Amino acid sequence: MTQREPFRVEIKVRHYELDTLGHLNHAVYHSYGEVARTEALDQAGGAALREQQLAPVLLESHIVFRREIRAGETVYVGCAAKFGTGKTFHMTNDLHKADGTLAAEITCTLGLMDLRRRKLVDDPRGHFERAGVDLSVFTAD
Numbered sequence: 001m002t003q004r005e006p007f008r009v010e011i012k013v014r015h016y017e018l019d020t021l022g023h024l025n026h027a028v029y030h031s032y033g034e035v036a037r038t039e040a041l042d043q044a045g046g047a048a049l050r051e052q053q054l055a056p057v058l059l060e061s062h063i064v065f066r067r068e069i070r071a072g073e074t075v076y077v078g079c080a081a082k083f084g085t086g087k088t089f090h091m092t093n094d095l096h097k098a099d100g101t102l103a104a105e106i107t108c109t110l111g112l113m114d115l116r117r118r119k120l121v122d123d124p125r126g127h128f129e130r131a132g133v134d135l136s137v138f139t140a141d
Contacts, residue, residue, distance in 0.1 A: 044137035
């Protein structure tokens with residue numbers, strides 16, 4: 001059995017994403033994490049969730065900055081999910097520079113919202129699985 005490569009997206013840093021110190025603005029790190037989460041969900045077949053009127057919602061986000069990122073650099077943003085019990089699950093994004101240096105780590109708490117009721121559903125993992133979402137794209141457990 002072959003092991004799947006961890007999910008990641010490649011993003012080139014643009015000049016307008018910099019702060020006054022010349023490195024990537026703190027808010028853009030969060031945007032990059034969102035790009036990775038969205039792309040991973042798309043690759044996993046997440047459109048099936050929308051057909052069932054379900055959507056992941058971000059409840060909390062935390063970032064640890066390790067190394068600065070500058071304009072023109074390429075970063076690789078990984079995305080992994082971990083499911084437990086209850087209404088929430090966790091996703092992590094590791095941002096690596098082209099040379100492999102870890103630049104930042106983002107941890108998020110999410111829920112799966114029933115868009116009709118505007119409430120979080122129980123057992124998000126089960127809902128993902130029943131919708132046919134390929135959790136192997138972004139699961140760490």
